[in-house]
Amino acid sequence: DAGITQSPRHKVTETGTPVTLRCHQTENHRYMYWYRQDPGHGLRLIHYSYGVKDTDKGEVSDGYSVSRSKTEDFLLTLESATSSQTSVYFCAITENVGANVLTFGAGSRLTVL
Amino acid sequence: GNSVTQMEGPVTLSEEAFLTINCTYTATGYPSLFWYVQYPGEGLQLLLKATKADDKGSNKGFEATYRKETTSFHLEKGSVQVSDSAVYFCALQSDTGNQFYFGTGTSLTVIP
Numbered sequence: 126d127a128g129i130t131q132s133p134r135h136k137v138t139e140t141g142t143p144v145t146l147r148c149h150q151t152e153n154h155r156y157m158y159w160y161r162q163d164p165g166h167g168l169r170l171i172h173y174s175y176g177v178k179d180t181d182k183g184e185v186s187d188g189y190s191v192s193r194s195k196t197e198d199f200l201l202t203l204e205s206a207t208s209s210q211t212s213v214y215f216c217a218i219t220e221n222v223g224a225n226v227l228t229f230g231a232g233s234r235l236t237v238l
Numbered sequence: 239g240n241s242v243t244q245m246e247g248p249v250t251l252s253e254e255a256f257l258t259i260n261c262t263y264t265a266t267g268y269p270s271l272f273w274y275v276q277y278p279g280e281g282l283q284l285l286l287k288a289t290k291a292d293d294k295g296s297n298k299g300f301e302a303t304y305r306k307e308t309t310s311f312h313l314e315k316g317s318v319q320v321s322d323s324a325v326y327f328c329a330l331q332s333d334t335g336n337q338f339y340f341g342t343g344t345s346l347t348v349i350p
């Protein structure tokens with residue numbers, strides 16, 4: 126299996142608190158993505174990164190920020206969590222766009238009360 | 239813009255039945271097309287892909303053909319098994335290469 130791990134796997138928090146999800150890869154892949162998965166919406170892209178300190182917004186980026194200070198780590202931060210951000214979050218990686226295939230982490234389930 | 243539309247589920251089939259899950263797309267240029275599968279409690283994993291028109295992707299008895307004229311990439315399997323029960327996602331990769339777009343997923347349950 127590709128070396129991609131997400132932490133924490135489960136988290137329950139309260140509205141208004143900050144939350145950071147971590148995606149760690151050991152594959153040295155250039156591209157990293159954060160998606161959220163919700164019933165009826167499938168997977169929607171939040172942010173992605175195409176290199177260290179190079180990030181861009183996806184279709185549902187409001188309320189989220191990301192950072193990538195080194196190749197192996199891509200952090201997703203909810204500055205002030207809201208109940209609408211209750212979801213399952215998936216990190217994915219790919220070596221380069223020519224490789225085409227995304228490899229996914231196991232997911233992080235976040236519940237905001 | 240880019241988008242993927244796939245048939246809504248859930249789909250319930252008996253073992254050995256024929257499976258079709260419809261997928262159509264909207265895209266600029268020449269995207270690559272994918273089917274991913276998600277088993278309970280896991281992340282998505284690639285099932286098959288096609289990178290240009292008329293290509294057929296296949297894996298584990300599943301097939302899908304990239305039809306540019308109908309902008310479709312329907313997933314088929316001739317004889318499903320209980321172990322095929324999962325959620326299936328159709329996806330496309332934009333022709334710029336750096337973004338991937340997913341359908342809403344179709345849940346399949348195969349009963350013995």
